[in-house]
Amino acid sequence: SPTSPGNRFSGILLDSAEVLPSTNPATAGQLVSKAGLERSMTKNKRRLMRGDEEQQRPYKRATRPRALSELSEQVVSRLRRSVVFLASFDGDTKLRECTGICIETSCSDSEATILTSRRLVPPTWPASLTIKVRLPNDQIVTGWIEDPGIYVDFFIVNIKEVSRVDATSLDRDIQFEPHTKAAAVCRCFSSGFLTVTSGLNLASPTSETIVSTCWIHKAGIGGPLVDFDGNFVGMNSSRTKMEKTAYVRRKQILRFLVFHGMVSVKEGVDDATQARINSEMKAIRPSLDATSIARLSESRKGALSEQVLARLSKSVAALASFHGDTKLRECTGICIESSCPGVTSFLTSINLIPLTWRASKITKNLKIKVRLLNDETVTGWIADPEIYVDFFIVNVAGVNATHVSLDRDMQFEPYRKVAAVCRNFNSGLLMDTSGVDLASPSALPDQTMFSTCQIDK
Template sequence: MLQFGTMLKRRREYDCTTGSTERSKPHDLVDTLEEQFGHLSTSGQGVWSELSKEVASKLSRSVFVIASFNGDEMRCSCSGIVIHWRPRLVTLLTSASLVRSLHDERKIDKDLTIRAWNQHCQYVDGWLEQYDLRYNIALVNVPAPVFLCPASLHHQIQLESGSKVVAVGCLFNSRKLMATSGVVMDKVSRFDTEEFLISTCKISKAGTGGPLVDFNGNFLGMNLYDAEQTTFLRRNIIIKRLERLGIFQPQNKQGGGCSSDILVRSTDSGVYLYANSYFDPEVPIDTVHKKLRSLGYPVPEKNCGGMKLVNRFEEKFPYMDGSCRSVLKDLSEEVALNLSCSVVSLASFNANTRLFACTGILIECTSVLTSASLVRSSDDENKIDDDLRIEVRLPNKQFVTGKLQHYNLHYNLAVVNIMASPDLHTAKFYHDVEFEPCCKVVAVGRIFGGGSLTATSGTLTDEPSKFDCAELLTSTCTITKAGIGGPLVDFDGNFIGMNFYDEENTPFIPRNVILECLRHFETERSITASSTNIDCSLNRWPVPKPYWVYPASDWDFQKINLRAAPPPMLL
């Protein structure tokens, strides 16, 4: 076997994703990711006419398409196959090109968003569970409310030169399942190692990471795109790597007491906790509980297999139409850019324990408008906690210290002062704009943990909010807790109000009320408990607490998936 450095060097010379010795630009790459190969499963032609209905049906349920995104830009699209199923969760095998860094192929890009789709699911968020860059393997976890058939990895089929094989893949945007047939060759792949073989199956880039199977549907290897020849990683090598990564091994119940299926894995950037997977004894459960508490989350029950942590601060806004397309694509380039440069995320800390996280918007060069929930005392919500540390995550993902400048507990507003930054852009806050029910609007937030922007659209309603504050209005935008304090804007980017969280219609405090509060702040130089003479206790601003739950049904799971997938990264 080649040494790691030699093997990696040859892989740098040839990119498995682009099929070229030169990196394609992102927009060029996307143009080629929808290139079809072979025949479509719906055509009944080509290899599909040779497969039995049972095998074709099994492939349609087990082959996924997976894409990674940097913000709204698709970075890479691969195919993958189900190799492990647990109730409501599957693990997909695919190519590590999905997450490999563009700047250093020996590393992964940890800030990518992963989305997946197969013929029996809508688009769903997935997350990287394990990877092996040496063998170009990535394992992605994806929520699955129904049973999905894992690939047949453990069989006695011997792969020989001349064996007839089938390569299967899927397109991300059109969601077309494709297959083409060929034979195994006795030539050596360009990797010059016995782990990688060649078939005559001609695939497109969309087939990268897809399965190579025989005509009975038995899994034989994972395909890697090559403009000249299709290389595949052999099944027996994949099984050995999966065993080393903790897949297909009996549960190990050592290491601190979580007796059910849970994986706790340490990485360079933190500790990951996954429900419904395997337990890694290298990370004691006490360490996991400590990380959970540092994020302000409760620890799960001892019997925690299959549970989901609901109401986290890391949840992106759901795409209600099931697509992967961000609503920011519907805005003009100028409006989208201005929003991305004016929306920040904030978190408050008591020592090293995070208490709250939310979104804010820059209203002046050093002033961020956000929710006063950021600084409310946990002992008395009618007071603030003066001892909290505020951190602000800027659009460039840098952290700066924030200082509470003003707040109004009656209207749940706060203004946080930060240092000026050339990367920031003030919002279109002072534009006088009229709005009425049914106007289309956009709610924007930024996730504190990863720094990514999230947005969703909706319309204004004439329905009152369930909160106490009489001045609140509502929109149909569906946000998460991360969107508290974030802006509601029209499609020209004009500020309409500041959002709060509710599971139904999203309440927001309109611009005119906010401006009145800000004018009072100009005359009230010191931090004031309330900018009005109204008793602060009259208005309540409930924020749901995080908790662990067993999904009771597929519908409950889908609702939780929209607001709580993927499981948290414990920083």
């Protein structure tokens, strides 16, 4: 239709829909229908209404009742009795809030320990900090953190008056298959409601990326990640932009607790395990009686011949970590083949360096000394320390040592006699203790193995 001089635009009637120019600058010059504009405004109105509801109920998106119903009643009941909510306060001002789970430790019967995220407390750590814990029975108690400086990824919060809280054990060495269903558990501080989100555990035994697809609210950080049988997989540590949740593995948490004496290490084996060992040893070596089995399992010092010790002495070294002139840890290591020219590599334990040391701190401030056969002490380094989980590779330059090959695919008979070898860092002496390899023929490749050889720290 013709445009009148006083109008900037004209309406065009086309298929009974009035068409208007777009009000979006990005689509200037384009035309939209009036009906389409009304539909868009209606959608925006609904979106705003949903936003208001979510602000009033901030945990609704994380609730997902369908995920809670996927778990059995027994699993949900156990989680209700062990999952708590924590909040940090500066006076009456709430600072942070996280989920936590009560775990078994060596604390007294009148106390309980709560595993939660390091994010519970701001880095500034106010002088008037208090920690409140909401228990499953809606009781709110005060908690505290002993030696907060030793923690990196999580905190252990201690509380009293804990008769109605069940503790979860972390020493069940369960192997979790990758890409299996898992659930992230959260408890709301204000309401006390337990919420669960389900997803997949994306971490494999060899994976460096430890995440799941369980979406969690910010307050769910610190809560447990469990499988659908309720077994503890790890602690949810942070959210990612890709709607994945990073978590700290159970094994890493347990290793930290053992080192700091928060859990007691079980000595020996239980009756059921010993009965299985005896049965399998008898099947492998029918001539052995119970007395012979007990004698084989006994750990003894000085069992290796002088010839074997002479060969090992050329490969076994003592290592120690230092911060300035202060010795932190010491371990034994063995020289292994290296593909780097001019570099000698030693395989040693992850315990050579305190768990509280971050990778950047290791490369900048830590010094590693290696004591060799001839009592020479050289300085070593660890390349890419963040890639290791159970062991370290320490490199030294300009050293001649006899390396041990790891690519000889030998089949070891189970329950055979073995020896553990160590070298003392201060004296340089080489020592050995004998025992029996307890690895079962049915053990999984990534399962933790044991022997009866007793060693010093």
